[in-house]
Amino acid sequence: MFGDRDEMVIAGKQRVREIRKTYPEAYLYGEKELGGLHVMYVLSYPPETHGLPVQPQMPIAASVWKSAVQPVGLALLGLTAVGLGLNFIVSRTTINARVEAGPKWVCPTCGYVSRTEEPPAKCPVSGDAKSSFRKTEE
């Protein structure tokens, strides 16, 4: 039988009541086991007679996984993302500070400014040669 779990529990309990006349130990297996299973059995005898565990437990690995691994994984991922973001901000700030403090090359023809250690090979605006750039320190 298939259907919503609540309906199946009712149907199962009813069937157990019916067959208790013939099988006084009849039992609905799966109603409460492991907090309720998705598949339930109407048993004529107690679970152990059918080879089913009486009080089944979750394997340790499964409960470790559920309670620890998943949140730890997400936390690590989040921490890493935050760390990389912080690194980006600090690193960009120090780079900008160094560029600000470094030499400044001005093209005398057009006023183009290059904030690099060396002037560009030629001015991208006026096309003047590297040697024509003037250095200004700040």
Place this chain on the structure above:
Amino acid sequence: METGRVLKYRLAERILHWVVVFSFTTLLLTGLVLYLPSLGFLAQDSWTRVIHRIAAVVFVGAPLVTLLATWSASWKSISEAADWSLYDIGWVLAFPRYYFLNDEGAMPPQDRFNTGQKMWYVIVLIFSPLFLITGALMWFFKDLLPSAVFQWSLYIHDISFIICGVMLLVHVYLSALHPLMRRQGGSFRAMVDGTVTTEYAKSHHGKWWAQLPADKKGEKAVTG
């Protein structure tokens, strides 16, 4: 500033890199669907499982094919990644100054792979077999395995996934997004045509540059 280029990554290394990029990203995303219960609905009809398995075959097959096809060069790369010395401690010590304060002078000379790249290489070498073994157990022996073995396979598969996923973020960030790399024009070209500027090779991989034969230091771009 005009400067020549020098070959840093062989063709086989580059091809393997990009095949692994695509297969591993696919594995990561289709795996994430099972890892995060909130994405579980995407796994319906198990189409993500089919994609995951196809990507797994590519992810396992590509390095094996590369290893067999370029046997001696591959072992040379692996031994380069396994070659650790005092310079690597220097790298770890200089790491904060370099990556936070952009003090490039703080870094001791590095081999073809710097310490960080070697760490990533070793992590991939350790975790790929773990992914493979636990994944194969869950794929082929699902019905034969005791449930505890299946659970532990899943568990190890997940831990490998967390560690490699986090390290992948770090790898992508440091190679493509870090302000220092962006200022240098990024390392993307090194994994496309395999070359870096001679300037970069000298300043960032000094040990490698020092032992590179003169005919490979050519001022013109080298391809291969």
